Amino acid sequence: DFLKDALSKLRLNDAALVYEPESKPILGRGFRCGFLGMLHVEITTERLRRDFNLDIKVSYPSLEYKIIEKSGKEYIISSPADWPNQEVIEQTLEQYAWLEIVCPSQYLGAVMTMMDDVEKTYIGTEYIGTHKVILIFELPLREIMTGFFDKLKSVTQGYASMDYKILE
Numbered sequence: 001d002f003l004k005d006a007l008s009k010l011r012l013n014d015a016a017l018v019y020e021p022e023s024k025p026i027l028g029r030g031f032r033c034g035f036l037g038m039l040h041v042e043i044t045t046e047r048l049r050r051d052f053n054l055d056i057k058v059s060y061p062s063l064e065y066k067i068i069e070k071s072g073k074e075y076i077i078s079s080p081a082d083w084p085n086q087e088v089i090e091q092t093l094e095q096y097a098w099l100e101i102v103c104p105s106q107y108l109g110a111v112m113t114m115m116d117d118v119e120k121t122y123i124g125t126e127y128i129g130t131h132k133v134i135l136i137f138e139l140p141l142r143e144i145m146t147g148f149f150d151k152l153k154s155v156t157q158g159y160a161s162m163d164y165k166i167l168e
Contacts, residue, residue: 006052037149066093103160
């Protein structure tokens with residue numbers, strides 16, 4: 001209850017903080033939180049410790065994968081510990097995202113170079129006037145879950161923003 005109260009108070013001043021209750025066998029009860037990047041994680045964690053005197057454990061994001069076994073059985077896993085033996089797997093499916101990056105057109109080359117290191121499908125480019133561009137990609141969700149936003153901010157000197165929608 002202390003953590004829930006602390007998160008709700010932080011949420012009043014931080015509209016980007018998103019959280020929902022979650023329970024994991026190893027970690028116990030807690031909250032799944034959404035952040036803008038690693039700096040946002042660090043600031044929020046430090047505020048919970050300092051302002052609310054909470055001793056918290058932070059784990060990094062996990063993704064869900066759909067496993068289809070050779071027997072036809074289908075299920076969702078979100079932990080490497082739940083991964084089945086390779087011999088029984090017929091197919092593994094992962095979540096994809098529709099990603100839109102908005103940045104000044106002067107950073108177009110830097111963003112495209114950054115995206116060379118990412119498994120993706122380039123969808124297109126839309127120009128907003130003469131000074132801004134929207135780059136559209138489809139990519140595995142795992143590509144944007146750890147450190148992507150920080151890299152994007154770095155190559156654009158903080159001028160880019162992004163939005164994504166989870167597909168299948």
